[in-house]
Amino acid sequence: MTLLTSIPKDTRQQLVWLLDQLVSPGVVSATLAATDGLVLSHTDGISRDDAEALAAAVSGLWSLGRAQSHLVGGGLRQQLLEYDGGMLLLSAAGEQTALAVVTGPAHEVEVDVVAHRMNELAAQVGPILSAPPRRADGPGRS
Known part of the structure; x- marks a missing residue:
């Protein structure tokens, strides 16, 4: 597993363990990403x-999901895309952070269980993984 190096070592080890718990039969991979x-x-x-x-x-x-949130009300929490060979599930995992899980074909995975486990993980690591918006005047910018 690869992690952002600015996360403290103890926290990194805990996140490694938690994220690896998502990988189960039918689940191919899990990725945590800043929404930028x-x-x-x-x-x-x-x-990588x-x-x-x-x-x-x-x-x-x-971004597309948030732009359409006015149609259903409230903030975006999850998205599911189904392909011929599997699914991509997206879930909020903190401020400006999302969890993406890739699965095998729908008949090989219990989507409700995976989504539930994603929500559990997000609740545990969301505050740790919150990625504040980058500033335009950050390092290397004038």
Whole structure:
């Protein structure tokens, strides 16, 4: 698993254990991403390059979902995309942070169980993983 290095070592170890708990029969990988498209963490079931591409997609999907929240009221909490070969589940995991889980085909996974476990994980790690918006005047910017 890869983690953002600014997270304290004790917290990193706890997050490794928690995120790895999502990987079960039918679950291929789990990725934590800032909603601006940066990878915060990912399991071994996905390469770093694929995790970065997924984090970029999460950013776009999350933005689209939030833009349409006025149609159903309230904030965006989860999204599910189903493909021929599997599913992508997205869940809020703290302020400006999302959890993305890739599964195998729908008939090989209990989606309700995976979604429930994602919500449990988000409740446990959300405050730790909250990624504040980056500032335009940050390091390297004028």
